[in-house]
Amino acid sequence: MDGRSRELRVSLWYPAAKTKGTAAPYVTPQESALILKGFPQLKDLPPDTLTxxxxKTYARADAPALPNKGGWPLVVMSPGMTMPRATLTSLAEEFASRGYVVAGIEHTYESVATTFPDGRTVTFEAGAGGQTPTTPAKPITKPFMMIGNPRQQPVTSGAPRSWDLFWPHVTGRLETLAHRHRCRARELRRLRRARSAARHAGVPDQR
Incomplete structure (x- = not known):
């Protein structure tokens, strides 16, 4: 940004020992106000609604990490354009509760609001002064999962969409939250059918 170093904020969620510590904040008051400002349908909400x-969040700030021989698997989470890392909180907490360390990255100047420890809050500036990427990113060589709708909504102007310009080599099946819920529902139905069949056959329930 105009020759300045780009500072990044990263939040970590991890398996932790049970504690009564302070709940981790969702966003700062400045971030809350700016996030809500971007949604006209939420204009009647107080600016501090997301503080x-x-x-409520379920993570605890500075909770003692749960030791695990060999460590924990790492999941890196990246929010979409304009969205702060806090919007991934529920998913990050779910992963952490299942034995993953989660790193949520805040894309400074691409997020609608980023507050730093010294109290500064910077806002969305991507695209200003020709900063929008115009060349494709490097091909992805590591396993990854995409959650959401990477193809975005149709552009009425007919202009190229940023996804197609920046990630043309990412193809194949893309995971969506709706798809995950459908898979989970199918799995639960499968388990219920199996248990029902076992009971009728006189096999004790192994739950």
Whole structure:
């Protein structure tokens, strides 16, 4: 950004020992106000609606990490354009509760609001002064999972979409939250059918 170093914020969620510590904040008051400002349909909500006094999280700040011989698998989570890393909180907490360390990255100047430890809050500036990427990213060589709708909504102007310009080599099956819920529902139905069949056959339930 105009020759300045780009500072990044990263939040970590991890398996932890049970504690009564302070709940981790969702977003700062400045971030809450700017996030809500971007949604006209939420204009009647108080600007501090997303702060820790009004929005609950289940993670605890600085909770003692649960030791695990060999460590824990790492999941890196990256929010979409304009969205802060906090919007991945529920998913990150779910992963952490199942034995993963999760790193949520804040894309400074691409997020609608990023607050730093010294109190500064910077806003969305991507695209200003020709900063929008125009060349494709390097091909992905590591396993990854995409959650959401990478193809975006149709552009009425007919202009190329940023996804197609920047990630043309990412093809194949893309995971969506709806798909995950359908898979989970199918698996639960399969397990219920198997248990029902076992009971009728006189086999004890192994749950």
């Amino acid at each position: 820790k006094t009004k929005t």
